[in-house]
Amino acid sequence: MLHLRQRVLSHLLSAAPHPSTSPLLSLSTAAAPAVSPNPSFAVEDYLVSTCGLTRAQALKASAKLSHLKSPAKPDAVLSFLADLGLSGADVAAVVAKDPRFLYAGVERTLAPVVAGLTGLGLSNAEIARLVSLAPGYFRCRSVISKLEYYLPLFGSIENMVRPLKHDHFFLRSDLERVVKPSVKLLAECGLGACDIAKLFIRTSRMLSAKPGRVLAMVACAEGIGVPRGSVMFRQALHAVSYISEDKIAAKVDYLKKTFRWSDAEVGIAVSKGPFMLARSKDMLKRRSDFLISEVGLQPAYIAHRPAMLTYSLEGRLRPRYYVVKFLKENGLLEHGRGYYTTLVKTEKVFMEKFICPHKEAAPHLAEDYATACKGEVPARFRFT
Incomplete structure (x- = not known):
C-alpha cells in the first residue's frame, strides 16, 4: 500500500504546475501509517493535502465521503487518474465536482469504462478531458453506450465537448425514449446530420427534452414563418428553444416598434432572421438607432436584410x-x-x-x- 501511495504522489506531483501554486499531494513518508484503516483518518485533511482542494471545497466535499475510514480506495482512484493523464489541477477539479469519484471501483468500473471508450477510438487524453468535464457520468458503465451513440451524432469529440462544457445533462437522457425519437423527428423535418449536430452543439438541452417538447418547438418555428426544410429552420429551432410563445409574441411586438416595421415586414424579418428572437432588447435598440437614425436606412430595407443585425x-x-x-x-x-x-x-x-x-x-x-x-x-x- 505504501508503494501505491508513493506512486500516486510521484504521478500527480510531476503533473502539478509548481509546488508553490498547487497544494496537491504534499504527503510525506511520515504520513504513511495513515494508509491503514484507521478510525482517526481525516477525510477533510486528505482532500486538502492529497487531492489539492481548498479548505472550503474540502469541507463541502467531505460531507459526501463521511463513510471513508481509509485512504486506500481514494489512493487507487488517484493513481488511476494519474495514469490516465490528468494533472494535479484536473484531479482537484474532478474531486471538487464529484467527491464520490474517490470511491469508484477501479477494476469494476473505471478500468472497464476507459477500455470501452478506447474501443470507440478515444485517446487517453480525450477520455481524461471528458472525465474532467463530467466526472459523475464516468462512474457508470452506461456512459460507453451513450458515447457510442453521441460521437457519430455530434460528428467529432470536439463537437461533443463544446456543449459538455456548459451542459452535461444530455449524458443522462434516455437514448431510446428521448434522444433517438427527437433526432428522428428533426430528420423528418428536413435537417441533415450536419444540421442536427450544429443544432445540438448550440442547444444541447434539446437532447434532454421529451419528443413532445421538440414537436412543440417545431410547431413554434413554423408559427413564426419558417417552414420545415427551409435553410433557416435550424436557426428558428435554436431561437424558439430558449423562449416561450408569450415571450416570442412580446419580442415580435418590440421588433415592430423598434424598427418601425409593419406586420408584413416583421414577418419577413423574423422568417429570414429568427435569431432576432433571442437577441437582447438593448442590442436590437442600439442597432436600430444606428441603422435608421444615423445611416438612414429604410425599415423595409433592414427587414429584407436582417443578417446585418448579427454584425458587431x-x-x-x-x-x-x-x-x-x-x-x-x-x-x-x-x-x-x-x-x-x-x-x-x-x-x-x-x-x-x-x-x-x-x-x-x-x-x-x-x-x-x-x-x-x-x-x-x-x-x-x-x-x-
Whole structure:
C-alpha cells in the first residue's frame, strides 16, 4: 500500500504546475501509517493535502465521503487518474465536482469504462478531458453506450465537448425514449446530420427534452414563418428553444416598434432572421438607432436584410459605414454603392476592395479604419 501511495504522489506531483501554486499531494513518508484503516483518518485533511482542494471545497466535499475510514480506495482512484493523464489541477477539479469519484471501483468500473471508450477510438487524453468535464457520468458503465451513440451524432469529440462544457445533462437522457425519437423527428423535418449536430452543439438541452417538447418547438418555428426544410429552420429551432410563445409574441411586438416595421415586414424579418428572437432588447435598440437614425436606412430595407443585425456595431457596422461615407464624400466611390454589400464582405475582401485601392488618394484610410474598429471616430471620418 505504501508503494501505491508513493506512486500516486510521484504521478500527480510531476503533473502539478509548481509546488508553490498547487497544494496537491504534499504527503510525506511520515504520513504513511495513515494508509491503514484507521478510525482517526481525516477525510477533510486528505482532500486538502492529497487531492489539492481548498479548505472550503474540502469541507463541502467531505460531507459526501463521511463513510471513508481509509485512504486506500481514494489512493487507487488517484493513481488511476494519474495514469490516465490528468494533472494535479484536473484531479482537484474532478474531486471538487464529484467527491464520490474517490470511491469508484477501479477494476469494476473505471478500468472497464476507459477500455470501452478506447474501443470507440478515444485517446487517453480525450477520455481524461471528458472525465474532467463530467466526472459523475464516468462512474457508470452506461456512459460507453451513450458515447457510442453521441460521437457519430455530434460528428467529432470536439463537437461533443463544446456543449459538455456548459451542459452535461444530455449524458443522462434516455437514448431510446428521448434522444433517438427527437433526432428522428428533426430528420423528418428536413435537417441533415450536419444540421442536427450544429443544432445540438448550440442547444444541447434539446437532447434532454421529451419528443413532445421538440414537436412543440417545431410547431413554434413554423408559427413564426419558417417552414420545415427551409435553410433557416435550424436557426428558428435554436431561437424558439430558449423562449416561450408569450415571450416570442412580446419580442415580435418590440421588433415592430423598434424598427418601425409593419406586420408584413416583421414577418419577413423574423422568417429570414429568427435569431432576432433571442437577441437582447438593448442590442436590437442600439442597432436600430444606428441603422435608421444615423445611416438612414429604410425599415423595409433592414427587414429584407436582417443578417446585418448579427454584425458587431463597434467592430463592423460603424467602421465600415465610416469608410464608405468617407470614400463617397471624397469621390472615391460611386454613391449608388449599397451599404449592405460592404457589410457581408470578409475582412480580407473588404480591405482589398475598399481600403488598399486608395492608398495614394487616402494614405491614412487603413489607419483610420483600424482606429474606428477600436470604437473611436477619427477626425477624417467626421463630416458636417
